[in-house]
Amino acid sequence: MQDDDTAGRAAPDAGQGGEGEQAPGDSTRLLRAALQEVSSVIVGQDAMVERTMVALIARGHCLLEGVPGIAKTLAVSTLATVAGGSFSRIQFTPDLVPSDIVGTRIYRPSAERFDVELGPVFANFVLADEINRAPAKVQSSLLEVMAERQVSLGGQTHPLPDPFIVVATQNPVESEGVYPLPEAQRDRFLMKVQVPHPRAHEEMEILRRMSTAPPQAHQVLDPVTLRELQESAEQVHVHRLIADYVVRLVMATREPDQYGIGDLRRVLEVGASPRATLGLVASARALALVRGRDYVLPDDVRVLARDVMAHRLVLTFDALADGVSTEQVVDRVLAAVPPPRVIWDEPHGDTASAAMAAG
Missing domain, CATH: 3.40.50.300 (P-loop containing nucleotide triphosphate hydrolases)
Known part of the structure; x- marks a missing residue:
């Protein structure tokens, strides 16, 4: 994981849709073609x-x-x-x-x-x-x-x-x-x-x-190409503030008092394991690659937080009796833990650069 202070990655081309997306590379084109074939x-x-x-x-x-x-x-x-x-x-x-x-x-x-x-x-x-x-x-x-x-x-x-x-x-x-x-x-x-x-x-x-x-459906990829795509995902840039954000999300399920959500103490029996930390980073990298970026944004982490964290939480008996779900707990954690802010520089030519700032 890289540890520099700026993301320093190409940001979206003006004609490529929403903020945070760029012209897709070969890996992204392959993944989108595969997803399109499944959608058929x-x-x-x-x-x-x-x-x-x-x-x-x-x-x-x-x-x-x-x-x-x-x-x-x-x-x-x-x-x-x-x-x-x-x-x-x-x-x-x-x-x-x-x-x-x-x-x-x-x-x-x-x-x-x-x-x-x-x-x-x-x-x-x-x-x-x-x-x-x-x-x-x-x-x-x-x-x-x-x-x-x-x-x-x-x-x-x-x-x-x-x-x-x-x-x-x-x-x-x-x-x-x-x-x-x-x-x-x-x-x-x-x-x-x-x-x-x-x-x-x-x-x-x-x-x-x-x-x-x-x-x-028809075959689009093969095992060799899949391994190459997995290696490409591992090279997706993770800013140190994104890594810190992931750690804070996971720690908030173990020590909710320190993040202003002490009422979750009676709800949570066991917080998320270290596999949640590793899984959030790995899956956010893969999602960024699918969406045409070689860097992770806070939204990648937030989009995947429910899927990666919720099933790793163990609720107390009182929470189960009250009908509280682990997805509701993750939503509460996401609302309590602020993400880093993405600062988009003025475009220079066809691209812009992005940097992170603490939220």
């Missing part, structure tokens, strides 16, 4: 598709939460088709066992030895469908997969493909046969994205597009 199949749900792409570019995992029938599974499988690489879907059920996911050792009588049969997690894209339908023992089998990107079987370590992402879906309204994800596993997900119902005009477009011959 998925109607609406732009935020879900963009967040999933951001998680992929940021080398993180994504948890999608929403009721059935709103294209969560279709969006993930379409993104996998567009991005290239191998794809594996695991339908989580109560009778699943860990070996069904990571693999197992099988004895071969003809060879008089044990061979390792690798499980379906050995793919670039792994869709864990309805992950909360499997018991905790099965869910925990993904911990090493998601954190270490490897599987240990029979005393041997097997690395997973690169790039690698786990996208899980879960239904928030059912209670029968559902096992809530433990805190340790939720923390492994870079983002948790709430997926709403489509709006009326989107529902009409779904009817028009899907009622006859559904469109098919």
